[in-house]
Amino acid sequence: MKQLRTIASSLALTLGLSVGLPGATSADVQHLDDVIISFSLCVGNDCVNGESFGFDTLRLKENNLRIHFNDTSSSASFPTRDWRIVINDSSNGGSNYFAIEDTDAGRQVFRIDADAPASSLYVDSSGEIGVGTSTPVTQIHVVDGNTPTLRLDQNGSSGFTPQVFDLAANESNFFIRDVTNGSQLPLRIQPGADTNALYIASNNHIGMGTASPDDNIHIVDSSDGFFGVTLDDTGATGGTGSWRMVHGGHDTTFRISRAGSGLSELILYEGGDLKIGGTLTTDGSCSVGCDAVFEESYALPSIDDHAEYMWANRHLPNVGPTAEQGPMNISEKIGGMLNELETAHIYIEQLHREQQAAQTQIAHFEERLSRLEQN
Template identity: 50%
Template structure:
């Protein structure tokens, strides 16, 4: 049977007496209008096929009956059929009553475009990457977990503008946990395949590797309500500083061996659980603090000196109120400690510098008392030489008593 060729546009009448079945190919040489609102003399302009009525649909009904063949029915839908419904173009999955693809009326130019390289443009006719989004104010990608699978709802936004690129936690007050400003250096943040983090370095050699050429390379640790500390490497001589920024200068400073070839120092957590500070080239420690609080220093200890509130060397001044030996003894025995030294109690902290100054003050008093006793002894020796033989025994006994008293005093001073 030969094909039927229509040489003029076809406009189907609104009323048909019966279905027309064409048992051969249908070729229309012109344009075709299908629908109840097509009119005789329809103006097609450049349209080849027109659907014209108040509900326009193109349905694809798959009649496959074998289970292994695909057989989903699809419909191209133009606008909702409901009063007050939406204006859109959609592809509908008829078997599941879903519209996986829908374009609303008044969508902007190039709202969705796929170029000849498979690149997806959102708001652009010339996508330059696999997904290219263009907008006049903060183009954004939203990732929303809606709770439909039983997990808690959560919304994240990836966005960027002239101020920064950021990740926004839209479910929690639109907080911005990550922000990158325009102009940030290459490798400002880099994570390698060993999970090492580089800041300014694409080859991190430690868990956190910071590399910079600024005046001071470091880390600031800030408690917003309490304090701020800096950990820095200085640009001048490479010293390592730990600073409380509320104070001037470095609170802790560590330096390597300098141009004078001085030996570097080591801070060591010792096998005996103590802290050791020593020159790297020498065994043992110049300074060792044990885990029980014992301190050992191989050299001398020099402090800033006592305040000398008790007088220190002022005992030798003419206006110093030096007590008599009797007053000193009475005060000492009543207080059960040396007056200017103060009590010494077990397991109580002690200010070694002040304590030593006060001990030396008491020791100088004792030497003054010894000198006084020595003068008395000299006087007694003169009296013994000049005294009569009858009094010699008594003087000797008196001297012995004085010597015993002196020994007792010296013993109590030790």
């Protein structure tokens, strides 16, 4: 036996092997040089003599399939993370899957469950990713038979309030779904919408039908020259109805009307004329003190002083000058006119009393004259 071991050791040294024989302390085989296998290799308890490899070059065959990448770096400047490829659970009734495990952290960072459909995740030669397709045409291409969806799930693990949104599309619309709050759909776009139906420029101007909005909101209609804005109150406690702001169509006017009434409460014409169907009320106050002229403390100018100012300045004192062109403060102007109207009525009343006094005096003189003539 001693002679056999000597021969075996010599042979092993010649082949670059360390061989364990019966009675030796180890049965492991250690290769002290590169190993080249010209055909296939089977590793595992269930490999058999005459294994049929088919096209397999390397086969792992047993009931616990794992490949462990054990980084033995000892210097702090080198990475030491260990990784493992895991095939299926080892427990009875466990799951079937392929996974990559961060061994040091004890968690699976990538996993494919058995029976996943074809092309569940596909990366083509240009780096485009297909989800459900082997022919992606964009950087990420998602294919599904019913409403392909991307879910954005803030799960609260970082201390923030959980919130879930879905980004999805189907034959009816593209939409954003607020899953957390009753699956409301705050944004929807139906197929067939025109280019630039809604456009937000870099300066935050919003264009509707245009990619070059000139104002905060710029609406362009290129189909029939008729467009409008509807304000619809649908409050649960009883709304005030719908109002429409409309431009174009049958003329060049801008109209505000109650939806469905067939009437226009306000019409602004191209030349600047304005027509309203009711009364006009402003919140402006009478800055000159309209009814104050009837107070005893009001310094009412005399008729002569008022007339002198009027002719010298070519406008009524409390109305102010009126520019031939330019904006006009209607509230201020009407208030001044009312003050002047009330002042004029006071002057009229003063003159009326003076006239009455004069008529009484004339009648008295006429009576005395008549008596003298009789005598």
